[in-house]
Amino acid sequence: MEEHLNVEMKMSKNQVADAHGPERKIYNVKSAGGTKHGGERFGGRNYRVDLEKGECHCKVPQLFHAPCSHLITACTERGLDHTASKFFSPYYQKENTLKIWEPMFEPYYDPTQWPEYTGCNYCPDLELLKTKVGRRKRKRLKGDMDECNRSGTDKYSTGNFDDSTVRNRCGTCHQAGHNCRKHKSDRHDVILRMLG
Numbered sequence: 654m655e656e657h658l659n660v661e662m663k664m665s666k667n668q669v670a671d672a673h674g675p676e677r678k679i680y681n682v683k684s685a686g687g688t689k690h691g692g693e694r695f696g697g698r699n700y701r702v703d704l705e706k707g708e709c710h711c712k713v714p715q716l717f718h719a720p721c722s723h724l725i726t727a728c729t730e731r732g733l734d735h736t737a738s739k740f741f742s743p744y745y746q747k748e749n750t751l752k753i754w755e756p757m758f759e760p761y762y763d764p765t766q767w768p769e770y771t772g773c774n775y776c777p778d779l780e781l782l783k784t785k786v787g788r789r790k791r792k793r794l795k796g797d798m799d800e801c802n803r804s805g806t807d808k809y810s811t812g813n814f815d816d817s818t819v820r821n822r823c824g825t826c827h828q829a830g831h832n833c834r835k836h837k838s839d840r841h842d843v844i845l846r847m848l849g
Contacts, residue, residue, distance in 0.1 A: 654745045657717075657719060658719075658720075658736075661720065661721055661722040661725055662722070664684075664722035665722040665723070665725040665726040668682050668683060668685060668722060668723065668726040669682070669726075670702075670726045670727050670729075671683075672730070677705070678704040678705045678731065679701065679702070679703050680701075680702045680726075680727040681699055681701060681702075682699070682700045682701075682702050682727055683697050683698070683700075684697040684700065684722075685697050700723040702723050702724050702727040704727055704731060704733065707724070707740045709721050709723050710723075711723060714740065718741070718744070718745075719740075719741060719745065720735045720736075720740045720741065724740060728740070
């Protein structure tokens, strides 16, 4: 509602109010004109505001029970407060809003007053903790969720992600236990033996 009032008060600064008799509290409020996107100019519209009933021709006060920019302009001209209960619904007040939602919330007790917990105790696995500072200790993380799927086996048939390097196969000779970098180092040793 504060947002609505701020917008309406900014709009009311560019409007002019003319009284139709001071005893009647009826005002003709002319809004400011402007220019459309194509450069076409248009004049402002006229709105009839009745401060006695708290109504406006734009129907915003009747529908939202909150003042529009035209009613704010008329109140400013007359010297009245536009946030009075006559123009503003009491349901927008903070006290009434709290009363509406009050039964939905329970008080947040002190930890000494909490009920006793008899369920499972969960202990965090410190090995899986990722430290934010420095280089990561381990790049391969456990994929235990693959063992718990519907088929009951690992989806990719590779077992745990933390398998030892013994199961790795070389891309050159397809033997288990090493990778293709071993062959490069062997070739390097052979060349060094031939030269030396």
